[in-house]
Amino acid sequence: MNGASGSGSPHRSDSRSPQTPRGARPPDPDGRLGTTPPVPGRPTSLLGLLGLSALLFAIITWQVVADGPLVRVDERLSRALVHPDRVSERLSDLGDVQIAGRVLLACLLYVAVRSRRSGTDRWWWPPTGAALLLALVPVLVVPLKVLTDRPGTPAVPPATGFFPSGHTATAVVAYGAAALLLLPWLRSTLARRVCVTVCAALALGVSYGLVRRGYHWPLDVAASWCLGAVLLTGFVLVAGRSHQPN
Numbered sequence: 001m002n003g004a005s006g007s008g009s010p011h012r013s014d015s016r017s018p019q020t021p022r023g024a025r026p027p028d029p030d031g032r033l034g035t036t037p038p039v040p041g042r043p044t045s046l047l048g049l050l051g052l053s054a055l056l057f058a059i060i061t062w063q064v065v066a067d068g069p070l071v072r073v074d075e076r077l078s079r080a081l082v083h084p085d086r087v088s089e090r091l092s093d094l095g096d097v098q099i100a101g102r103v104l105l106a107c108l109l110y111v112a113v114r115s116r117r118s119g120t121d122r123w124w125w126p127p128t129g130a131a132l133l134l135a136l137v138p139v140l141v142v143p144l145k146v147l148t149d150r151p152g153t154p155a156v157p158p159a160t161g162f163f164p165s166g167h168t169a170t171a172v173v174a175y176g177a178a179a180l181l182l183l184p185w186l187r188s189t190l191a192r193r194v195c196v197t198v199c200a201a202l203a204l205g206v207s208y209g210l211v212r213r214g215y216h217w218p219l220d221v222a223a224s225w226c227l228g229a230v231l232l233t234g235f236v237l238v239a240g241r242s243h244q245p246n
Contacts, residue, residue: 047237049233050230054226060226061148064163089209094171095166095167101174103178108178108181126181130177133235134173137169140227164221165221165224167215168207171203178199
């Protein structure tokens with residue numbers, strides 16, 4: 001939902017920040033969440049997800065830069081989906097760093113306090129890693145916006161720098177990292193499912209709102225999901241070396 005930095009466009013996205021803006025549990029061989037690292041063997045499923053997400057992001061970016069066939073499909077899809085309304089406007093706002101960032105901040109503070117009280121080794125690392133992960137979003141997104149220089153949809157004032165979507169990347173990383181931080185502390189299966197469902201719904205809601213309102217092309221949003229998946233998977237692989245709560 002971000003326009004290009006310095007574009008001067010009155011589009012509401014341009015006025016926003018340019019993200020534009022452990023216990024004794026046995027380890028799992030695939031390195032799934034809720035296990036006690038270090039995980040023996042190679043976390044093949046996570047590495048596969050990391051590679052697939054990076055590949056899809058590269059393909060989408062190439063298509064946007066080269067004005068390839070996917071762009072034509074993207075434009076037709078956008079024309080069919082854009083229908084600005086108040087709901088889509090509110091949903092897209094959930095991708096603001098002021099909102100998503102505060103949700104993540106509350107979660108990482110909660111996890112940090114509980115981890116320290118439980119005597120968890122390196123209790124500070126997962127919350128710190130999650131904060132750094134969100135800070136990395138604008139570092140990656142802003143240069144990509146400048147390099148791709150993609151125009152916005154007809155629903156927004158003329159401007160460039162809409163690829164990838166900064167608000168989508170912020171939502172995916174912030175809400176995704178919040179879920180990853182909370183999951184080890186949720187003992188019941190129901191609580192874990194609710195946590196994942198709510199965080200996924202928030203990120204999906206932002207994506208829907210951005211496309212429905214016309215703030216971004218669908219490919220802008222899809223690319224940010226791929227980028228977010230790369231960052232979150234990397235976070236799991238690195239933060240997975242910390243101990244889980246007792």
